[in-house]
Amino acid sequence: MSGDSAQSGIAVDALNEPQSDAVAQADGPVIVFAGAGSGKTRVITYRIANLVATHRVPPYRLLGVTFTNKAAQEMKHRLERILGEGMARELWIGTFHAVCVRLIRRYHEQMGLNRNFVIYDDSDQKAVMTRVLKELKIDERRYAPKKVLARIQREKQEARGPDELSIDGYFDEIAKRCFEAYQRHLKAANAADFSDLLLHVLHLAEDQKSEAGAHLRSRFSHVLVDEFQDVNQVQYRLVRALAGEGRNICVVGDDDQSIYRWRGADVRNIRGFTRDFPDAKLIKLEQNYRSSGHVVSAALGVIRCATDRQPKELWTNNPDGEPVKVVHTANERDEAAHVVGQVRALIATGISPREIAVFYRVHAQSRVLEEVMRGQDVPYQIIGGHKFFDRAEVKDLLAYLRVIVNPQSDVDLVRIINKPARRIGARTIEHLAATALTEGCSLYAAIGPLCASTRIGAATKRHLRTFGELLGGFMRAAETASPRDLAEEVLEESGYGRWLKGQDNAEADARLDNLQELLGSIQEYEEDQSYADEEPTVADFLTRVSLAADADNLADVPRVPMMTVHAAKGLEFDHVFLTGLEEGLFPVRGQQAGEEEELEEERRLAYVAITRARHQLTITHTHTRMIYGQVRYNEPSRFLGDLPARDQERLVTEALRDVSRSVSSSQSSPPWRELIRAGSPQRSQAPTPPPPRPPGERYVERDPDGEDNTFGDGGDLDQGAIRAGTKVRHTKFGLGVIRQLDEGLDPAATVTFSGWGVKRIKVRYLKPA
DNA sequence: TTGCCACAAATTTTT
């Protein structure tokens, strides 16, 4: 391709990025090792822009793949700014799964899928597997559906089918039989699981015989992959195949940040890339633009000890900043108190809570931190956790829609057949399944034959028939109604809405709200489609939902983000608190033989965590920790020993000093004694002094154990104790503030909950906070 | 068919 750069109205200046010329070359394979904070995503973005603007590659022939919707979104936005909306819209940018769904849309006939196929998520997969185990009469307790499924998914991530499963022991025999049956079920249900989405495309792309395969392979002239260290075998083969003869493939990643091996990611892909593409141009980006000198140096100290990594030296021009603080604390409460105390101090100096993050290795650690945050009135937000579309009631309504669009989907049918209760219980479903098996049809199609048989009572037949007619009616309605109208009709006619309304509790109210929100999101989808001049369909909406990440609801109030280290990948913050650096927790495991690779991954995880910090990093660890209901005595994490001495400052909390004094008098001096420094500025302590309270709020002495705080003598919220502004707690929504109060026989309040928004809740469901 | 109790298990998680 020529370097002709006479282009039309494109912001050329934007292309003159420091790294872009390194990857400006248009042809041939390129691999970029991009260290943490070196501007990884930028490289891909500018390469794409450059290909379009300078090398005149038609945008629709460019494929850019990311791992998360968020990353894809970000990349699209950046490219819109550089290339303009019209051009950017033509680009193929998305997650592996989203891209594959788009391709399946175009090639579904060659893949043996019906247009209206549905995507089965984890719980659907588990439901299928449970069914399979029953059918094969395999003991569910000895062979847990989750275990079998995990085994199968491991195979699928390597693009192996049931026939290629290598058998080693009895479990594998079982797994193989289940695998076959599982795929059979998916096919019959006109469904695909997440791996299938990729596999369908892969199989066509690697098919040397069909014309469609050749067409698919030549579709894209350039393929670019972000976070290449996270690709699994299937994804790697997929991008290789899609790059086709041109071999214009550019991958960007950091082997030091490979933390998803347990999920099928294979670092060997990034390390082996140069084997598959010996002519690949290798580029290393080693300058870190993000973090302070001490942070970068600390991160290097940890990662340097890693065995088997692509040698590279991260460096930075940034000032040294403050050394990393390593704080030894007495226990998890002390640790939380210290972290929250520091966070408050930072906020008090005017730093935005959004720029102060708290990390932990496992979710189980978050509870204590949350309690102390709440107790000290620090606004926080847990990142990760469940998605909106995973809520039971949302999944229920979606299951109705899925059955309507695709009546072959048995798991969806089972999900809703008795919701609301229609007197169709497990027994009847078993009969239905048996009939479906002998008839070789779906559960839905088996309703007729079963009702014609004599195996079930007349009453049950009536219930089944009514249900069948209900669905039939919906299917007819689906032909003309818009998705939103259909959803509303389902909610109404199925009795689901009435069922929820009948349950007089706050939980049901919240569920109804969530369903309203779902209707809202369908509406939004319809509007999007009409804006894009496309027909909205239920099937398309369902696909989007399946591939959607959590709707990261932008917090109205700035809050301190709290998350696992995994969730932190790709993010950065001015101040980072990394908790629980203890042997047995971080690294979580890895001391035994055969777990070396796991330990390596923990090390990379620690590296990822450290490199999230821009200005300041505080690492904490505890002497004892109660986790999973058991007290553990902890050695400091081995990773702490890898931090260079000059980059860190070791501190202990007062509470630990007390512990150490009493312990050291009776025992030989423990290794952390020498960490105690005179004049350490720790103010942490076990019973937290009462935080200052805003006027107009009653303050009551807390129970020293920190259990439920109560108004006065506790018990229920009495009328006198609440008014607008009162803080309350709800079992599901957590902490909230009353906005408005409606008196009456059964008083209700409008409450703003952090993370949940405004809800109307009966006062009797609220507890004082 | 539903609801309750005992018991076990318990990283990390996107699509």
Add this chain to the structure above:
DNA sequence: TTTGTGGCAA
């Protein structure tokens, strides 16, 4: 400690 699941009684 919390959460999910299976068995059993009403």
